[in-house]
Amino acid sequence: MKKNILLVAALLIFYSGQAQKIVKTINAEVSQQELKSHLYFIASDELRGRNTGTVENEIAAQYIASRFRSYGVQMAPGADSYFQQVSLMNAISPQKATFTVGEKEFALGEDLVFYTAKNGAFSGEVIYVGYGLEEDLEGLDLEGKIVVAKTGNGNPNERLTPYTIQKQRAVEQAGGVALVELFKPGRYPWRLIQYYFSGEKYSLYEGNEEEEEEAGFPSAWLLDEDGDLLSYFESLEEGATAEMTIGGQANKVIKVPNVVGYIEGTDPKLKEEVIMISAHLDHVGVSKVEGDSIWNGARDNGIGIANMLTAAEFLAKHPPKRSIAFLACNAEEKGLLGSRWYADHPVIPLEKTVYDLNTDTGGYNDVSKVTVVGFNRTSVTDLFSQAATAFNLEAIDDPLPEENYYDRSDNVSFAAKGVPSVSFDPGYTEMNEEITKYYHQPADEPQTLDYDYLTKYSKAYIYAVTLIGNHGEDIFWTEGDKYEPAGKELYGRD
Ligand SMILES: [Zn+2]
Numbered sequence: 001m002k003k004n005i006l007l008v009a010a011l012l013i014f015y016s017g018q019a020q021k022i023v024k025t026i027n028a029e030v031s032q033q034e035l036k037s038h039l040y041f042i043a044s045d046e047l048r049g050r051n052t053g054t055v056e057n058e059i060a061a062q063y064i065a066s067r068f069r070s071y072g073v074q075m076a077p078g079a080d081s082y083f084q085q086v087s088l089m090n091a092i093s094p095q096k097a098t099f100t101v102g103e104k105e106f107a108l109g110e111d112l113v114f115y116t117a118k119n120g121a122f123s124g125e126v127i128y129v130g131y132g133l134e135e136d137l138e139g140l141d142l143e144g145k146i147v148v149a150k151t152g153n154g155n156p157n158e159r160l161t162p163y164t165i166q167k168q169r170a171v172e173q174a175g176g177v178a179l180v181e182l183f184k185p186g187r188y189p190w191r192l193i194q195y196y197f198s199g200e201k202y203s204l205y206e207g208n209e210e211e212e213e214e215a216g217f218p219s220a221w222l223l224d225e226d227g228d229l230l231s232y233f234e235s236l237e238e239g240a241t242a243e244m245t246i247g248g249q250a251n252k253v254i255k256v257p258n259v260v261g262y263i264e265g266t267d268p269k270l271k272e273e274v275i276m277i278s279a280h281l282d283h284v285g286v287s288k289v290e291g292d293s294i295w296n297g298a299r300d301n302g303i304g305i306a307n308m309l310t311a312a313e314f315l316a317k318h319p320p321k322r323s324i325a326f327l328a329c330n331a332e333e334k335g336l337l338g339s340r341w342y343a344d345h346p347v348i349p350l351e352k353t354v355y356d357l358n359t360d361t362g363g364y365n366d367v368s369k370v371t372v373v374g375f376n377r378t379s380v381t382d383l384f385s386q387a388a389t390a391f392n393l394e395a396i397d398d399p400l401p402e403e404n405y406y407d408r409s410d411n412v413s414f415a416a417k418g419v420p421s422v423s424f425d426p427g428y429t430e431m432n433e434e435i436t437k438y439y440h441q442p443a444d445e446p447q448t449l450d451y452d453y454l455t456k457y458s459k460a461y462i463y464a465v466t467l468i469g470n471h472g473e474d475i476f477w478t479e480g481d482k483y484e485p486a487g488k489e490l491y492g493r494d
Contacts, residue, residue: 019390022318022463022466023390023391023463025318026314026459026462026463026466027459029314029317030310030314030455030458030459030462032451032452032455034310034313035306035307035310035451035454035455035458036446036451038067038302038305038306038309038310039298039302039303039306039446039449039454040446041063042060042063042281042298042302042305042306043296043297043298043302043444043445043446044296044446045294045296047059047060047296048285048286048294049283049284049285049286049294049295049296049297050281050282050283050285050297051282051283051284051285051286051333052088052202052256052282052330052331052333052334052337053088053090053254053256054285057256057281057282057330058256058257060281060282060305061083061257061258061259061281061328061330064082064259064281064305064308064309064328065082065083065259065261067309067312067313068082068259068261068312068326069082071309071312071313071316072316072317073261073262073263073312073316073326074261074262074263074264075260075261075262076260076261076262076325076347076348077262077348079260079347082259082260082261083257083258083259083260084257084258084259084260084341084342084345084347085255085256085257085258086204086255086256086257086258086330086331086337086338086341086342087204087205087206087253087254087255087341088202088203088204088205088253088254088255088256088331088334088337089202089203089204089205089215089216089251089252089253090200090201090202090251090252090253090254091116091117091200091201091202091203091216091249091250091251091252092199092200092248092249092250092251093113093114093117093197093198093199093200093201093249094108094114094117094119094246094247094248094249095247095248095249096108096245096246096247096248097112097114097117097220097244097245097246097247098243098244098245099111099112099180099220099222099242099243099244100242100243100244101126101236101240101241101242102240104232106222109194109198110223111222111223112220112221112222112223113193113194113197113198113220113221114197114218114219114220114221114246114249115161115164115165115168115197115219115220115221116168116201116203116216116217116218116219117216117217117218117219117220117246117249118215118216118217118218118246118249119246119247119248119249120245120246121243121244121245122146122177122178122218122243122244122245122246123146123177123241123242123243123244124144124145124146124176124177124178124241124242125144125145125146125239125240125241126145126146126148126233126236126240126241126242127140127142127145127146127147127148128148128149128233128234128236129147129148129149130149130150131149131150131152131153131154131163132147132149132150132167132170132171132179132181133153133163133166133167134170136149137170137171137174140174142171142174142175142176143174143175143176144175144176144177145176145177146176146177146178146180146241146242146244147167147171147176147178147179147180148180148181148182148233149167149179149180149181149182150181150182150184150230151163151164151181151182151183151184151221156186156187160183164179164181164219164221167179167181168217168219171217171219172217177218177244178217178218178219178220178244179217179218179219179220180220180221180222181219181220181221181222182221182222182224182229182230182233183221183222183223183224184224184225184226184227184230185223185225190223190225193221197221202331202334202335202337203335203337204337204340204341204344205253207253215251216249216251218244218246220244256282256330256331256338257330258327258328258329258330258338258341258342259281259326259327259328260325260326260327260328260342260347260348261312261325261326262274262323262324262325262326262348263312263315263316263319263323263324263325264319264323265319265320265321265322265323265324265469266319266320266321267321267322270321270322271321271322271323272323272352273322273323273352273354274322274323274324274325274348274352274353274354275320275322275323275324275325275353275354275355275356275357275465275468275469276324276325276326276327276348276353276355276356276357276414276419276421277308277311277312277324277325277326277327277356277357277358277465278308278326278327278328278329278339278356278357278358278359278410278411278414279301279304279305279307279308279327279328279329279358279359279360279410280301280304280328280329280330280331280332280333280338280339280360280409280410281301281305281328281329281330282330282331282332282333282334282338283295283296283297283300283301283302283333284297284333284440287442291442292442292443293442294442295440295441295442295444296442296444296445296446297444298438298444298445298446298448298449299361299362299363299364299426299438299439299444299449300360300361300362300363300439300440300444301332301359301360301361302446303359303361303426303449303454304358304359304360304361305328306454306458307359307454307457307458307461308326308328308359310458310462311458311461311462311465312326314462315462315465315466318466319469320465320466320468320469320470321469321470322354322468322469322470324465324469325347325348325353327339327342329342329410332360332409332410336408336409336410336412336413338410339410339413339414340413342413343413343414343416343417350414350417350418350419350490351490351491351492353414353419354419354420354475355378355380355419355420355421355468355475356411356414356415356419356420356421356422357421357422357424357461357464357465357468358409358410358411358414358421358422358423358424359423359424359425359461360409360410360411360423360425361425361426361428362435362438362439362440363426363428363434363435363438363439363444364425364426364427364428364434364435364453365427365428365429365430365432365434365435366427366428366429367427367450367453368392368393368394368427369388369393369394369395369396369427369428369429370384370388370393370394370395370396370424370425370426370427370457370460370461371395371396371397371398371399371425371426371427371428371429372384372395372396372397372398372422372423372424372425373397373398373405373406373409373411373422373423373425374398374406374411374415374421374422374423375395375396375397375398375422376397376478377406377420377422377477377478377481377483378420378421378422378475378476378477378478378481379420379473379474379475379476379477379478380467380468380471380475383464383467383468383471384422384424384464386463386467387460387461387463387464387467388460388464390459390460390463391456391457391459391460391463392456393427393456393457393460395460396427396429399428399429399430400430400431403431405423406423409423410423411423415483415486416483416486417486417490418483418485418486418487418488418489418490418491419487419490420475420476420477420483420487424461424464426453426454426457427457476491476493
């Protein structure tokens with residue numbers, strides 16, 4: 001018994017000695033100047049906001065790969081490049097369109113907007129399908145028909161466009177000609193919908209380039225200000241037909257780079273497990289306003305990339321037991337597209353990827369903290385606290401759960417597949433002016449950052465990765481989490 005106590009005590013001293021040693025090494029080696037130099041490059045005016053599809057966005061990707069190379073970060077096993085090409089469809093919305101049902105004629109913009117489209121003339125029998133959800137469509141013959149539905153699923157708190165995508169796929173697969181959803185303004189006014197649906201749009205594109213002109217499906221929203229149209233379509237007689245014409249829609253397939261790096265772990269067994277470090281490299285580019293028109297994105301997400309590179313430099317020299325992968329993903333600002341592409345086409349198998357530690361920030365307003373979005377959702381909460389405390393910071397949970405930040409950044413692309421993930425971000429405790437004056441603003445410049453704080457934050461981040469990388473216990477979702485079932489399926493757990 002006594003022997004055991006001595007052994008436990010000896011082990012504790014050993015482990016806390018190890019912990020102190022790694023903290024000391026992090027303190028000695030992580031350089032504020034290096035961190036700063038990444039940010040001054042990534043968020044420079046010359047990179048013009050790193051918008052997806054621009055040369056400057058590719059230069060940012062090259063910079064990351066170049067740093068990986070110089071630090072001794074490897075390419076992913078089996079890969080012959082640091083780059084993964086993400087295939088995107090860049091669509092310019094229709095310039096003209098008409099929609100006619102009986103006596104009623106609807107005009108583009110005023111009454112009608114397109115989520116996706118395709119040039120041509122379309123006609124068919126009209127079928128009204130309620131919300132058009134899976135259960136509504138069951139048993140219906142949609143072949144050759146123009147399908148009319150209500151937007152969303154009836155829950156006013158849910159976003160509508162994911163349902164539009166889902167319904168559009170179902171209608172297209174069932175041989176339907178077009179989808180038209182009736183939109184009743186509530187939380188969002190029509191002019192905002194018009195703004196959001198017009199201009200350029202991006203989506204993942206799995207088809208081949210020769211078919212790009214053919215790609216797209218007519219999927220429209222129709223303004224139904226006071227519900228009159230709903231009653232009209234509900235009581236439309238069977239066999240009624242409609243016509244739709246669309247012109248000026250342009251599709252272009254583009255490839256944009258994700259950057260992937262890899263550091264092999266030191267433990268012969270645990271190295272088969274991979275901790276993913278992710279952050280998006282793109283931002284929103286330049287706008288047409290007068291004065292400063294460059295949206296530098298120093299915070300969003302220059303901090304995430306600088307942090308990733310700082311961690312890459314350190315971890316290449318001091319790898320933990322588990323292997324580390326890096327994903328600098330693209331097109332986050334277009335709808336998390338780069339990380340979603342990676343999750344659909346993983347370079348390192350997802351079942352080997354046991355954790356994703358993401359960084360994505362709109363800004364910070366408390367330099368005594370780190371904010372972990374998803375703090376209590378996985379089994380390593382204590383390690384975040386330990387990592388923060390070692391550098392005189394406090395790790396806190398997301399203070400604004402109602403904003404649902406967890407599902408709005410790249411970590412969710414992993415979570416949705418079952419990989420436990422969090423976003424480990426610079427400290428914020430509320431949404432105040434300190435955040436909004438920089439969030440998606442041209443003022444988000446590298447000279448406005450607190451580098452003493454960011455160095456501490458980055459050290460805590462590196463320590464958190466090291467602790468998770470060496471963790472002797474099971475790493476998984478907190479019981480009951482909404483992504484736990486996906487995790488069980490991914491890893492084949494009971
Ligand atoms: Zn961001």
